[in-house]
Amino acid sequence: MKEKNLKYDEIMVRYGELSTKGRNKKTFTDRLGENVRQSLRGIDDVKVHARPDRLHVVLNGADSDVVMDRLHNVFGIQSFSPVLRTEKDFDQAAEAAIKMLAPQLEAGKITTFKVETKRQDHKFALDTFQMNRQMGGALLKAFDGQLKVDVHNPAITVLVDVRLNGIYLTSQVIPGPGGMPVGTAGKGMMMLSGGIDSPVAAYLAMKRGVSLEMVHFYSPPYTSEQALAKSKELTGVLAKYSGHIRFIQVPFTEIQETIKEKLPEGYLMTVQRRFMLRLAAAIAQKRHGLAVFNGEALGQVASQTMNSMVAINDVTSFPVLRPVLSFDKTEIIKIAEEIGTYDLSILPYEDCCTVFTPPSPKTKPNLEKTRYYEQLLDIDGLVQRALAGIEITDIHAGQEFLNQNQDVFAELL
Numbered sequence: 001m002k003e004k005n006l007k008y009d010e011i012m013v014r015y016g017e018l019s020t021k022g023r024n025k026k027t028f029t030d031r032l033g034e035n036v037r038q039s040l041r042g043i044d045d046v047k048v049h050a051r052p053d054r055l056h057v058v059l060n061g062a063d064s065d066v067v068m069d070r071l072h073n074v075f076g077i078q079s080f081s082p083v084l085r086t087e088k089d090f091d092q093a094a095e096a097a098i099k100m101l102a103p104q105l106e107a108g109k110i111t112t113f114k115v116e117t118k119r120q121d122h123k124f125a126l127d128t129f130q131m132n133r134q135m136g137g138a139l140l141k142a143f144d145g146q147l148k149v150d151v152h153n154p155a156i157t158v159l160v161d162v163r164l165n166g167i168y169l170t171s172q173v174i175p176g177p178g179g180m181p182v183g184t185a186g187k188g189m190m191m192l193s194g195g196i197d198s199p200v201a202a203y204l205a206m207k208r209g210v211s212l213e214m215v216h217f218y219s220p221p222y223t224s225e226q227a228l229a230k231s232k233e234l235t236g237v238l239a240k241y242s243g244h245i246r247f248i249q250v251p252f253t254e255i256q257e258t259i260k261e262k263l264p265e266g267y268l269m270t271v272q273r274r275f276m277l278r279l280a281a282a283i284a285q286k287r288h289g290l291a292v293f294n295g296e297a298l299g300q301v302a303s304q305t306m307n308s309m310v311a312i313n314d315v316t317s318f319p320v321l322r323p324v325l326s327f328d329k330t331e332i333i334k335i336a337e338e339i340g341t342y343d344l345s346i347l348p349y350e351d352c353c354t355v356f357t358p359p360s361p362k363t364k365p366n367l368e369k370t371r372y373y374e375q376l377l378d379i380d381g382l383v384q385r386a387l388a389g390i391e392i393t394d395i396h397a398g399q400e401f402l403n404q405n406q407d408v409f410a411e412l413l
């Protein structure tokens with residue numbers, strides 16, 4: 001139920017798994033505080049205080065709806081509530097509760113409610129039982145004929161928190177996204193294509209606290225400017241959940257042309273993937289990443305069998321983490337829709353892999369043969385030249401790159 005025109009004092013944020021992190025807790029709450037501050041950039045006057053038990057966003061007049069909209073995207077938040085704060089005085093608290101409930105009631109209709117009090121300040125004149133009764137009584141009196149107490153299944157629960165520094169009131173507990181604050185799990189390199197799966201994998205990695213840098217392989221002139229722009233724009237969508245993200249574009253044309261020219265068709269895919277992973281791992285090493293992430297789901301396509309993974313992983317000892325490994329495509333699509341990447345992912349701009357996909361890649365590539373064929377190439381030279389051609393862009397939440405004027409269908413012709 002929406003409370004129109006009510007000026008809340010602050011948004012109270014409850015921590016999720018964080019609260020179980022023992023001695024590391026402060027690191028986690030500090031990071032969450034920083035991430036919340038980042039997400040609220042541009043909203044004047046708000047102040048963020050990350051305390052051990054709760055995080056408080058003091059609004060100082062800012063619009064609570066705008067602030068809460070941003071909090072929906074900050075990992076590490078279990079739930080949040082818009083609250084009114086009063087001095088520790090029953091009359092003031094009752095007046096605030098009346099103000100809070102008024103916009104939630106409909107004329108001519110009876111709404112059920114209950115009051116639930118918590119007390120940190122045990123010296124306060126009323127205990128929780130007395131506060132529940134008196135506050136309930138004050139509300140019934142103020143909204144005569146519009147409210148009815150129902151302690152088992154109320155439509156509205158008025159939460160009263162008597163703390164040392166004041167009384168806090170709310171009637172809404174809004175679920176946050178859960179997970180861990182981005183940055184608390186270290187840095188990883190995400191192999192981001194323009195497809196459906198890798199943006200979802202990126203989202204899930206960030207949800208576990210990983211700070212990601214995107215590694216994208218592109219192959220001009222076989223892939224267009226728009227294909228590259230699409231991956232950048234996907235990064236802009238994902239940056240909503242983590243703050244700005246570095247986008248590392250790696251030229252892949254020479255490698256793909258060379259592989260296509262020199263190797264048997266059945267091994268094109270496996271060897272291409274080995275080069276991608278080699279490059280991603282080299283970039284991770286250089287940029288102090290701890291792991292490489294990708295969007296592989298077991299059994300989805302030829303290169304995503306366990307045999308293929310054996311043949312591809314062979315090139316690095318870096319952990320290769322696959323957040324969507326066990327998901328069905330329909331499950332991945334559902335998340336993509338929820339996080340806002342799906343519509344971009346299905347735009348038809350060709351990815352570098354699609355262009356060079358052989359008609360029937362091997363689902364069970366042989367590791368020894370893969371190594372043998374690959375040795376026919378100048379591996380180091382190809383890797384070094386690709387690394388030398390890297391370009392890095394810092395991408396902010398919601399930044400756009402696609403040329404809106406370019407006809408999508410022109411790409412298909």
Ligand SMILES: Nc1ncnc2c1ncn2[C@@H]1O[C@H](COP(=O)(O)OP(=O)(O)OP(=O)(O)O)[C@@H](O)[C@H]1O
Nearest residue numbers: 191192193195196197198215216217294295296353
């Ligand atoms: N051009 C690329 N740049 C960066 N990473 C890539 C690229 N192409 C593929 N990858 C990585 O390899 C994974 C498997 O790619 P593949 O094309 O086989 O599968 P997919 O299921 O279509 O994945 P996606 O939907 O993420 O494109 C991707 O999820 C991504 O992590």
